[in-house]
Amino acid sequence: MLTSRQRARLRAMANPMGDVLLIGKEGLTEAVLTQAEAVLEKHELIKIKILETAMLSPREVQAALCEQLDAEPVQCIGTKTVIFRTARDPENRHINPDA
Numbered sequence: 001m002l003t004s005r006q007r008a009r010l011r012a013m014a015n016p017m018g019d020v021l022l023i024g025k026e027g028l029t030e031a032v033l034t035q036a037e038a039v040l041e042k043h044e045l046i047k048i049k050i051l052e053t054a055m056l057s058p059r060e061v062q063a064a065l066c067e068q069l070d071a072e073p074v075q076c077i078g079t080k081t082v083i084f085r086t087a088r089d090p091e092n093r094h095i096n097p098d099a
Helices: 004-012 030-043 056-071
Strands: 019-023 045-050 072-077 082-083
Touching: 004 019, 004 045, 004 072, 004 082, 019 056, 030 045, 030 056, 056 072, 056 082
Parallel strands: 019 045
Antiparallel strands: 045 082, 072 082
8 A cells, every 4th residue: 555655756757647548438348457457567657548438437447457457546536547556577667656
């Protein structure tokens, strides 16, 4: 679990980022989960946009993604959500939320 200070640091890092994933009316498909897994492993911090046509709310999408990908929720504002997971491969670890 992230502390409020860690979440604040990760929110600041995610602010200039563009959306990495778009989730639409199909919801959380296997393809979306596979892509999210790959992006999390490479970048650790991702921003996701949930389109208006999606059946799930942004908070529901964030909770489901975090549960299935073993990630931590960072922020959810409007249709955008940010999640974080430390890379499993030590060579891909470049974000230290404690710094």
